Amino acid sequence: MAQAAETETGAETLARHVRRFREFLATTDREALAVVGVMSLALLSAFVGFLLVSAYTIVPFAVFLGAAGYGWIRYQGLTARLLMLTMTVSTIVILLLIITFIFYESVPVLVYESTTVLGVSVPGLRMFTQPNWDAVSSPIRYSMVPMIHGTVMVTVIATVVAAPLGIAAALFLSEIAPAPVREFVKPGVEILAGIPSIVYGFIGFTVLSPWASDQFRILGQGTYLFVGVVVGLMALPTIVSVAEDALNTVPESMKSGSLAVGTTDWQTMTSITLPAAFSGVSAAVLLGVGRAIGETMAATVMLRGVPRITDPLYNVFYGQETLTSLIARNYGEADGLQMDALFVAGVILFVTVLVISIGSQYIEWRMRKKFGGDV
Amino acid sequence: MSEIESPQKGAETAQPRQTTTGESDEQLRAEWTDYDFDGEAKLAVEDLDVHYGDEHALKGVSMDIPERSVTALIGPSGCGKSTYLRCLNRMNDRINSARVDGSVQLDENELYQEGVDLVELRKRVGMVFQSPNPFPKSIRENISYGPRKHGTIDTGLLARLFGRSDEESEERLVERSLRQAALWDEVKDRLDDNALGLSGGQQQRLCIARALATDPEVLLMDEPASALDPIATSKIEELIHELSREYTVVIVTHNMQQAERISDQTAVFLTGGRLAEYGRTEQIFADPQSQRVDDYISGKFG
């Protein structure tokens, strides 16, 4: 089916859908059609009403509930199908709403921070070309550069910590560990994923930060190094479980084939299992990177909260601010342009992580195609 | 000369006996352990028991396998013949719940004891699996995989860095193995193509070539032709016949005609993980000792 859908042109697809819709109209009885129509219209108007902040939103919503209730009794199959279609569409709608709203809210500050390049005014460019964030004294500037720097530092350190350890742990769980050990360690790793980030942040804040500033003779607390380590620890379970799933999909026959020519299990892992699961393992690392970028609470409580670039750039012993902690720290007192600037930080985060997510899905899809769906 | 260490070891050759129905296991055992052959016993198996968890998959099997010959293992599904085969190179170690008791000796070295080098064992006892399982690499890499990992054609990082590579010895090895597996003529122009692009029969012969590349002494085959069409099957059968001049081949098969065509001796496993009869192939097929084996061979069950 997927093959067919890929080869046919847009017009053909449309024609097919129209034909199917006609068939549906012709084969369904009048009353059912009416119910379906009322439900769709009511839901649509409720949605529009909600978007417009109308107090009367409840009216079409009540109509929708009524129609759905009636339909459920009379035409359960059809109603269920329509409801489920609505639910499916709503996931896409939510994503679209997120995109719309965070972009929309960030427009004013983008306009404010416009710079002229070659005679063309580029909105928002100044946020990335100069490194000053100053929301209080004139000239008021909202630069994203210090926060991007902080996010990059934390993410790089977290990835350096989490990727090798995570892959090694995944190998351990899927290939090496004896069954009793696996049954003990695997839930352990999952529970590690469950510890709330604010608890990590709290322990980091009360234990790790004072220890670090003592060890490195730092004035004050908060270093990118240890925020990175803590965030890496948080990204670790994601990497372990996704990579382990990927390693488990490598067929046993392939591993046996390698062992049967007289290789050690370690050679089999590095030469057969890991390369065969490469796509899944790299997707795991990408997901971990995404987690690290979006991690908020540990960074917020452990960093200093000064939107400045560290000096020198690679000074990991100072931790100023990341994109996420900027939002969490400033949403309270911010309004107007400053609040909009927080939305810009949100947009950067959202777009980066979405690109990473789509990228990892693409890698997996490519590899699945290459191995003919087997691996 | 005979070096079998079974209790009934003796110089007498197998001779036809009258079959009786309802024989006890002891009687059956007495008959097949009498099977004697000329030449050396490559593998000597004594009282082999295998459990998978609570399941008793193989019960007290003793049979010796002569050198440079083809030994066929036949029997209905679930009779333990594949389990037996996987004991010979300890591939059963991969299965967590498997427990093996008894003795398997390769050239008089006990395989089930502390300190056995599994890598060395599997180098000497190669294996070909039921369905072809080439690696997702090029044909060349598939063949040279084992020798490279063993370090036999690897001249080291420095040689590779400075271009003094090991291509020549690899080339010779790849050609030799592919010729042995009767695949050379079909793939010699596309050695760098992915092995997954070959047909099923070619893939299986590639797997045979891969197993031969490490210079094994014994080759275990677990229904190597079960997933193949008749033409590919006949090619594999010819190949097995050729191989038995240099190698000791043990082959599990479902197909009795195949066993009859290619093997020198045949062991019949019947349901319950017991060895029912073991002897020269002609004798097993022409005049089986037990009624149950006769029924199985003539297709009355199984």
Next chain:
Amino acid sequence: MSGATRTRLIRSNTTTAVAVAAISIGIAAVLFGLGFAAMFELIALTGTLVGFPTLTLLGALLVVQGGAVVTFGLGSRFSVVETNPRPDAGAVAAVVFALVWFVGGGIVASQLFGLGLVGWLPAALLTGGVGFAVTVLPGEDIGSTAPAGAVAVLTGLVFLSDLVGAQSVWGLGWEQQASLTAEFMIPVLTVFCALLTGWAAAKAYGGFGARGRRAGAYLLIYLNAGAIVTVLFSLVAFTLFKGLPGLFRGVAVGAGVGPQSTISLFGFGFSFSLPVAWPFVMNGVGLLNEFNGVLPAIVGTFWLVVGAVLFAVPLGVGAAIFLTEYAERGRFTQVVEVATNGLWSTPSIVFGLFGFAFLIPRFGNGKSLLSGMLTLGFMLLPLVVITSREAMLAVPDEYRDASAALGVTKWQTIRSVVLPAALPGVVTGVILGVGRIAGETAPILLTMAGGVFVPGSQTANVLGGFQFTASPPFVANPQLLEATSALPYQLYALITAGVGASGNVGNPDEFRWATALVLLAVVLSFYAVGIVTRYYFRRRLNYE
């Protein structure tokens, strides 16, 4: 063919050489442990250990260890010890050793001899090159032992000499005087050398070659797995240890000690006192309270989870049914898949921003419980879709075919065959997802955050809050539209409020740790239940 190059099939495991390698691994383990103990100040670098100054002991152990490893390599080289070395130690080892020697040489040249860039760079390149050459040229036995052992010996000699004292500090010349101290560097170097030589000793133990590499790799992988489990346990144990005193302060058991509860039935109020008083989870914060607690936050978290589940589970399961059962695979399902995966990986703070921009103006223009519920519901939704889909795809097609063959409609098949079979998977996914959102702080920070110290009177009473009004929207629940607290937010607020602002509670530190413990307990119990449920259903599937 089979000749002299064949190694023996049976290895005897008890040669002296193997024993030496095993002892060497043991020393590495001791060094590893000592290094970590010193790093976390469990042992003092300036003090003594078993009668020797700590630093001297570490140095001596390192020298012995390095010496043992190098000796083993030489023994293998000159065939005193029977091994199977390859021509070189491998690309990974070569790169690692080259780097180690490059960095080591650079530091020695620049710090010890005070050379400038012109001086230390060539020196570092030289030592790096030597490290690489020694790893690659003389064969695997020397290549994997000599560079590692030499590092350990040199480090040990530095510790033994007076070059470095336990109090040394190297200023980095970076902003605000961050510096490397000996009290940090000595443990780190010890641990590092322990890892290097331990790996080399494990390789030697395996007799180099394929077996040795396996031994070396396994040592590191087991260590890694052990470290992860240790970190997990110490995190939980530490929180437990710090949180328990605050959590159980003032607990009393007995008739009538608990807070008054009133149940209204048919107009009759019926009051009774609980037989247990557990102030931390039954009280709010108040001036008159003898013991303060976090009841409003617990109730807030409860309602948040309920609201998010009520929103996300029907929506997510419905979408999953449509995707697996009705929609044909094509462009549409692909888009939905990309959208759900994108939603799943969207940072939680972005959900918070979205809730702030989208929900707050629509629900009374202030932070509210309802906005928090929906924001968390948005977060939970993709997880429910993904796990429910997986569970439904795992239902074998034969079930559907068997049902369809009986002439049952598609919806009935779904309702009576697919859903029951997929239920365990869906339930497990939902429980694990709930565990995740229950601990989320960032989204509710922007959408429903309440105060730092919440009085007991602000405990949300959602069920009792519904009212009917004459003006649209006709139904209102002020409780839903008010800001309330939740455990993760409460903990965050306590951290940011600092110690000074916490006059209301007697012992703020204890209060914070107890809050963290309650949060951890709530979240981990969801996970534990989820994992146990899955384990139970898998077993049932396997054995039925």
